Amino acid sequence: MDALRTAATGMAAQQTRVDVIANNIANMSTTAYASRSVVFADLIYRQEVAPGAISSTTGTVVPTGIQLGLGVQTAAVSMDIAQGALRQTGNDLDLAIEGRGFFEITLPSGEQAFTRDGKFEISPEGEMVTTAGFPLADGITIPNDARQIEISSDGEVFAYFDDAVGGQSIGALTLTSFVNAKGLEALGGNLYRETQASGQPITGQPGIEGLGFVSQGYLEESGVDVVSEISDLIEAQRGYELNSKVLSAADEMYASATRIR
Amino acid sequence: MDSSIATLSRQSGLLEATQLIANNIANASTVGYKSKGTIFSEYVASAGSGNPSLSMGYLTAQNTDFTTGALRKTDNTFDLAIDGEGFFKINTPEGLRLTRAGAFQLDADGMIVDSFGNPVVDEGGSAVEIPPDAVTVSFAKDGTMSVDGEIFGNIGVFRPTGEVERVGNNYWIATDGDVAVEEPNLIQGFLEQSNVSPVAEFAKLITTQRLFDAGQTLTEQEHDRLSNLIAAIRQQG
Numbered sequence: 001m002d003a004l005r006t007a008a009t010g011m012a013a014q015q016t017r018v019d020v021i022a023n024n025i026a027n028m029s030t031t032a033y034a035s036r037s038v039v040f041a042d043l044i045y046r047q048e049v050a051p052g053a054i055s056s057t058t059g060t061v062v063p064t065g066i067q068l069g070l071g072v073q074t075a076a077v078s079m080d081i082a083q084g085a086l087r088q089t090g091n092d093l094d095l096a097i098e099g100r101g102f103f104e105i106t107l108p109s110g111e112q113a114f115t116r117d118g119k120f121e122i123s124p125e126g127e128m129v130t131t132a133g134f135p136l137a138d139g140i141t142i143p144n145d146a147r148q149i150e151i152s153s154d155g156e157v158f159a160y161f162d163d164a165v166g167g168q169s170i171g172a173l174t175l176t177s178f179v180n181a182k183g184l185e186a187l188g189g190n191l192y193r194e195t196q197a198s199g200q201p202i203t204g205q206p207g208i209e210g211l212g213f214v215s216q217g218y219l220e221e222s223g224v225d226v227v228s229e230i231s232d233l234i235e236a237q238r239g240y241e242l243n244s245k246v247l248s249a250a251d252e253m254y255a256s257a258t259r260i261r
Numbered sequence: 262m263d264s265s266i267a268t269l270s271r272q273s274g275l276l277e278a279t280q281l282i283a284n285n286i287a288n289a290s291t292v293g294y295k296s297k298g299t300i301f302s303e304y305v306a307s308a309g310s311g312n313p314s315l316s317m318g319y320l321t322a323q324n325t326d327f328t329t330g331a332l333r334k335t336d337n338t339f340d341l342a343i344d345g346e347g348f349f350k351i352n353t354p355e356g357l358r359l360t361r362a363g364a365f366q367l368d369a370d371g372m373i374v375d376s377f378g379n380p381v382v383d384e385g386g387s388a389v390e391i392p393p394d395a396v397t398v399s400f401a402k403d404g405t406m407s408v409d410g411e412i413f414g415n416i417g418v419f420r421p422t423g424e425v426e427r428v429g430n431n432y433w434i435a436t437d438g439d440v441a442v443e444e445p446n447l448i449q450g451f452l453e454q455s456n457v458s459p460v461a462e463f464a465k466l467i468t469t470q471r472l473f474d475a476g477q478t479l480t481e482q483e484h485d486r487l488s489n490l491i492a493a494i495r496q497q498g
Contacts, residue, residue: 002280002283003276003279003280003282003283004283006280006283006284006287007283007286007287009287010283010286010287010288010289013287013290014290017290037335039292039362039364039376040288040290040291040292040294041291041292041362041376041377041429041430041431042284042288042291042294042427042429042430042431043429044428044429044430045426045427045428045429047426048277049322050426051424051425051426051436052423052424052426052436052437062322063322063424064322064323064324064325064424065322065323065424065426066277066320066322066323067323067426067427068277068280068281068284069280069281069284069287069288069297069427069429070284070429071283071284071287071288072284072287072288072290072291073430075362075364075376075377075430075431076364076376076377078364078366078376080335080337082336082337099396100396177393179367179368179369179370179371179391179393180366180367180368180369180371182366182367183366183368183369196369197368197369197378198369199368199369199370199371199393200369202393202394209394210393210394210395210396235290236290238459239286239289239290239459242286242289242459242462242463243283243286243287245463245466246279246282246283246286246287246466249279249466249467249470250279250283252470253275253276253279253470253473253474256473256474256477257272257276257473257477259477259481
């Protein structure tokens with residue numbers, strides 16, 4: 001009855017793919033969303049006749065043998081952390097990262113989290129916080145009498161006041177990179193957390209050691225390519241249908257086998 | 262009774278063929294999967310002296326279609342496809358394995374690993390490590406890897422010298438060893454899709470199903486013929 005189970009693994013795999021595509025499309029307008037893709041791998045094989053088995057007394061060998069596959073599995077749902085398009089917003093506290101890196105955020109629990117979503121606001125205490133209200137780990141506090149905030153591409157934050165001509169430095173932003181950014185754990189809310197797979201966070205000044213630059217007044221768009229997602233969706237849907245047809249064909253064959261009297 | 266036996270051997274083979282088609286279709290979206298076909302052959306059994314020998318069809322072997330699957334553009338740095346012959350070599354805890362699935366990434370130590378976290382090896386057989394501050398990593402057609410514009414190492418492409426055996430997880434074992442491919446054709450930013458043709462598989466599935474039904478009908482008719490014969494003999498007696 002292997003064909004039934006094999007077809008069922010195929011249906012489950014395509015279902016996973018549709019789930020991932022649905023999430024990608026739902027996040028097509030989410031700032032700095034990294035699109036996900038599913039990687040499949042074949043399951044183990046039942047070796048009926050191993051290739052290379054001896055098939056005669058003179059030592060000839062079976063060139064290919066019979067190995068019956070048992071279906072498919074999801075090997076990984078991989079995150080594609082690539083540079084998304086930058087959209088100009090003109091807001092002083094909208095920041096986009098051009099290149100590698102994440103902003104470090106302090107969660108209410110005191111834990112670190114990382115994000116590429118650079119939509120920052122000012123808290124009642126004057127701190128630079130995410131839209132969820134979590135402060136930037138760099139601890140930038142904006143003076144309440146500041147007229148304008150300027151952030152240079154290497155992360156220096158300058159405040160301009162009415163009574164002074166030049167800007168005054170009020171801190172610097174840092175960026176954090178990971179050896180394997182795909183290994184970060186997504187927490188939702190555009191936040192990621194360090195894991196065993198991602199490696200240690202490497203914090204540095206924007207623009208050096210492979211880190212990207214900061215662009216003030218821009219936001220990074222979602223990395224979802226809707227056209228390719230839709231073509232993937234069609235493929236997944238047809239794949240699901242095909243597997244279900246195999247399921248019913250195998251079922252009919254077994255049904256007719258039970259008619260043997 | 263000979264006809265039923267011949268049919269039965271054919272039908273058990275057809276069930277296995279269905280299993281194979283089911284596996285091909287289930288893996289129609291598996292990166293680097295190679296489609297499999299069935300080979301039936303005639304098996305001639307002696308049916309006692311004086312009788313003509315009995316010929317049966319049974320599943321003897323499978324063949325694998327090694328043509329390169331469609332290459333799909335992903336633009337990911339560590340997505341590699343081999344256009345043409347060759348396999349990547351992976352160092353798994355169970356030993357060295359070959360694979361065509363080039364969906365690689367970095368692990369926490371900067372090593373190039375596959376989806377299961379096992380390191381990909383270079384031509385010399387050692388793992389490939391990328392410095393943590395690397396900005397651009399590119400792979401040339403021949404597997405040469407450069408980091409920020411400077412040659413850094415390579416990714417090995419190997420050709421099995423003998424047969425290959427499938428072991429699941431997109432892995433293959435070269436039972437008789439392997440050698441490096443002279444002029445590999447590596448493409449960065451692409452993944453090789455499964456080379457299963459769903460339409461061809463589906464046509465095969467229908468054929469298999471109908472052949473199975475035909476065998477079934479034959480068995481049933483044989484059953485009827487024999488029971489009629491037995492009934493006739495009983496009436497005679």
